[in-house]
Amino acid sequence: MSNDPGLRRLALGTLLGAFPGAQAPAWAVDLVAEGMAGHLLFGYNIVDRDQVAALTAGLHAARDGVLIAIDEEGGDVTRLAHRLGSPYPGNAALGALGDPAITRRVYRTIGAELDQLGLNLNLAPTVDVNTADDNPIIGTRSFGADPQLVAAHTAAAVLGLQSARVAACAKHFPGHGATLADSHLELPTVDISVDELRGRELPPFAAAVEAGAKSIMSAHIRVPTLTGDAPATFSKAVLVDLLRTELGFTGVVVTDALEMLGAARYAGSTQAGAVLALAAGADLLCIGADVDEKLTLACVDEIVTAVQDGRLPLARLEEAVARVQALSDWTRQGDRTDREEPGLGYPAALSAVRVEGSVDRSSAPLIVQLESESSIAAGRVPWGLGPHVNGTEQIRVVAEQAAPDELRTRAGIRPIVVVGRNVHRLPGARNLVDALAATHPVTVVEMGWPSSWRPTGARAFITTWGASHANGRAAAETLGLAA
Template sequence: MYKEIPPYSIANQQLSLQQKVGQLFMLAVFINDTEEAIQEMEQIIQKHHIGALCFFHSRASAATNFEGKKPVVHNEKSYDRLKDLIARYQNAAKYPLLIAMDAEWGLAMRIENTPQYPYAITLGAIQNNDELIFEVGQQIGLDCREAGIHWNLAPVVDINSNPENPVIGYRSFGDDKVQVCAKAEAYVKGMKSAGILNSIKHFPGHGDTATDSHLGLPVIDKSLSELKENELFPFQELIQKGVDSVMVGHLLLPQLDDKEPSTTSFKIITELLRKEMGFEGVIISDALNMHAVSRKYPEKGKLEATVFAAGMDMLCFSENPLEGIEIISNTVSENRIEESFKRIWQLKETIFVKEKNVQRNSTENVSQLNKVLAQNTITELYADSELVQQIKDSSFLNLSLDVEEKNIFSKHLEEAYGQKKWELTTHLSTVKKKLNTHQNVVLALFPPAVKPKNQFGFDAELLAFIQQLIAEKNVLIYLFGNPYVLDILKLTSGSNVVEVYQDFVEFQEEAFLHFKGASIAQGRLPIKLKITQP
């Protein structure tokens, strides 16, 4: 399938110094790119001996379109396009490329019509069953292998201790360091069983910030002892147990380095991560196009050279690879270049010499796994169980905030209990009239967005109405989304919520069984909310 890869001892002699530097670059490529851009990338790969590629959906996707001004055009055949492009780019390379992707919750993070698994925050709700998380990691690994992806830049091991975090949040397993570590370990082991490389991120910890590093530079003003107590804990534990790579995030930690952000900090990358914490594997940068660092280096190639000098091995999403290769080749010692080259080449040997036979999973198997995950994650946050039963037994008002075609939960309630479904966006005036004769309400919430920006996308008027509804009526909420949404609902001491986490069909079906009393909620909220829950 792949071109033959020589062992390191031979490759070290075959490649020139500049070609070795090319192996340290992971360039961004786009599934829905133009033919002109694809041909240009083929030439760069061939001429400059690029070592790795990271696939994104398109140049308008979230990872590259930070301000969200460019519309994302969906392509129903993205998966086939991905496989075709991987074959083309591999054919252009003299030595096999490592193909990477952010597939934290599966290929669906980047590609339409591919299996999607729950977010990390959902998996964080699982109690005493890390085997399930192992299975998620394994299934994602198998999906990656089938597609031609070798390196899943996951999992996130940031401890999400800041509810306002705009970029981590739902991507974290929670706010408890021990649970984050245990669940990340299970996920890593699952991927490894499928022959997929991993990358724990975002070192030294991106959880306690309200700044998005795609747009600005977050500041984590904590001492090393404070970081060791919390943020660094999962990294240190997992390093000792064995991981392929650590991704360094774009963070300013003034008590560790008051001049350089973590990406360009020798103190943080080399002295802390490499020497003090003893990590001997590949250190990879977070995307170098992110504004937290890219805006500081207008001179082409200077950022790449600075990052490498700080101790980085693999430079991800370099926007100026040719200049970067040139500067590094001319300014860095041969020994330093060969240290990183050896680490990258050993990853390639792991993938291309020790390949595993992989069989594609059927959609039915993915669906069955998601069903089991739903059974193990749905979480009750009840103040009054008797009131909950009273609501269920009454002629409750069946309300929802949803995208019509996605909400089967409320439709099931209508069919089973005879309570017509009323969607708030389209029937708000009617709902307000009906509330005059209804004290009990079942409210299914499908948040418009998964990130906290702009109140998770809620319309201000509708959010105010929901808050008033919660204050004045007996409301049982089923939330099919990020649990941090609960912080903006102004819940009272008597509020009753079932957190379902995902809007997948399997999760909605399980939520309906839970409503009927045919399923027991087994999950536990993996975060602390700003509100006080009984």
Template sequence: MSGDLYRLAMTVLHPGYEGTTTPDWLRRALGDGLGGVVLFARNAIDAQVVRQFRAENPDTVVAIDEEGGAVTRLEVAAGSSFPGNRALGVIDDVDLTERVGRQIGRMLAELDITLNYAPSADVNANPANPVIGVRSFGPTPDLVARHTVAYVGGVQAAGVAACAKHFPGHGDTVTDSHLALPTVHASRELLSERDLPPFVAAIDAGVRSIMSGHLLVPALDPAMPATLSRTILTELLRGELGFDGMLVTDAIEMRAVAAMFTPGEIAVRALNAGVDAICVGLSTEESLHEMRDAIVAAVRAGVLPEERLAEAAARVRSLSEWYATRSALRDKAREDVDEGVGLDAARRALTTAGAATLDRGPLVVEVNTRMNKAVDPATPTGITAALTALLPDTARIQMEQEGELPAFDDRPVVLVVHDAARHPWVRESVAKAVALRPDVIVVDTGVPDTPSGAAHVATHGISRVSAQAAAEWLAQ
């Protein structure tokens, strides 16, 4: 039994933490060999924080979800500077997608962040999908594959590792894996034709990391979610598809797996399945040590081969080494500021119908559709702020979930919805508003429904630049 078994176990654990300062326990853990840290919007994210991590462990894999669009950790307060994947897929210009990926990579390079948990390589084949939607480049495998490659190329050209997620594909689900275990009801043939091609393309493009999805895929493994399935992760992803980079779990406190096993057992099962890094969205010193001890105990009991743990730790270190050798790329990327690319993309992605134009401040009615758990609760749609910047007398009312429309006066009305096609109550609210006020303007920030109202604007995503583009069009 090797003497550094505890250190190997620490290397494969990648926790997040609460608060805006680095906890003492996290510093100690990094000194003990903790392999990675995951940053969220709740943390005060700046270069100083990352320097603190690296002072304790220079090889720390610092990771973040910075997809652009609705999922941003760095730009939560005002919204992302980039419109998100669906908008890029609507434009279908791979050079533009690569430029966006490079600028997101540049942002992370400036902060010395190792790994971006992006892009979503999921094919959004099911319009009722509650968690992917605009996070996907679109509904077809060819489209998603070519933009996945472009995004990965852009991020990694900036010297930051990309991560294709959520293997083997979260697009054909009607359940959010944050809340329960989704099932992908598709044959092996359909999975191979529809869901796997973007991941194959990402592997061929040299993506450094892949994230497993907490998904039950009976055609591949009828018993275990992908994160815990050796059939899916080792036999399929490693064996058939040839991926040899770092394989990381989605956050293990998500109910899809957390309802099945304890964190320690999830970690052991995931490592046995072929995972290299255990992402823990929110941890404490006690829970971190419990997972570490569970991994060590499993090795000592012969449940988890020490060779598998050592292999996993080696892949974590390999990703860190790859990052260390890309400092020249990061230096170049920091100087390569493509300032207008996000707004340009947002403007090009707008899909409009009708011709209504605002000549005075409207009443903006925000239909308060609950976002999925991947979207930080503080992320604004930004439409009201963008319109107010152009029309200062703009006013706002927020409708509660499944609430009633407010009374309208003589002001223009802008109804802001998200994924209207997915929510019957939202569709009903839109229909009522149009009946009451045929001149109503509808702005959909998600996967849009059939256009209605005097004007209909689809931004295909939530971001500061998407809101600005919509406001410009409406107040032109």
């Protein structure tokens, strides 16, 4: 442990930690009191509103100005509503709806809720342009595939959140939307020219800067023309030359979680990544989800040692801390606007639904939900038509293990509704849907990111652009099955 208290406090001032459980352990509170920038809350920290308010109050009492962050994107990525699903449509649905004013109102309401619960930094919105249908980590978290549409909704989301004095964090710079790999598990590559990057990936980030976004998150992706073999999080060409010099960003650069393998495997360890990120121009270091006192202190010690041995200039560390402090100061200044609209999410989700074909509402169907893995970013959150339908029979199957004949027999004379997320890429799903559609009226409800695939013979194809609680209710209403 460092014996230089001044350096130790500076190092702490760059760290966004985490801890397990519904109460902050003593070490997490003590480090905040000592000067740690703050903590990030995950679903495992959330029980109910009263508990969250008490948790954040304890951290604020430890030091005025502590940053308490959360990933509350709405849609598929929610922490506050991880037990039931978010009451708000996510970005893909908002983009499909196409009204930035509604996007601003939704994010304004999310911000109001966070503010009431003592949270002041939202690691949202995701502003990646999702140009890869099979993107495993962005998908419905994106406003869409058109850079200008994404840019318009990005600005609206930033303005909405920050009207509640909750700092927005546009992510994942310089753009994670074209990747076919998950940076939690490996280092994805976006092999495009800088001009292509400027034309497709950067307009939403430029819009976030113009809208006054207080923070921007770096991506653990490799863009060889800029970063060589390194992730963007460790690239001065990305964080300084592109983001600060070219786009004019003056706020806080937040890293994506340094424990993610897209960063940690390159750096060798989470704590080594902390030093590389700071040296490249990052200011606030998100350690990750699986964090304890030992890992947090290891990051502190590595940063202090790096300053002492010359790997990290003291002036760079001081600059990072000053930016984080300015963000902290902003969260405590100015008036909050009175803008919460708690019922807004459901009609917005319904308006975003797109129907191709004709929905048969003449008889109750058999609902077949296709099991799918959740992304690491979203975690395990309930999804589907679940509680939204009026007693209609629902079953869950694994597409490649399901027997079409058994499902036909079970359905009898009833039509079949197949519900899935990213149906086009679930093993066995296309063949299963086509087989069912050969003998029964079939409607497919796509609750993930739709591709160009449409099933042969299906009567209707419904796109909800997300799988949140709000999207599920919207699907049930569209089918005429709402409870």
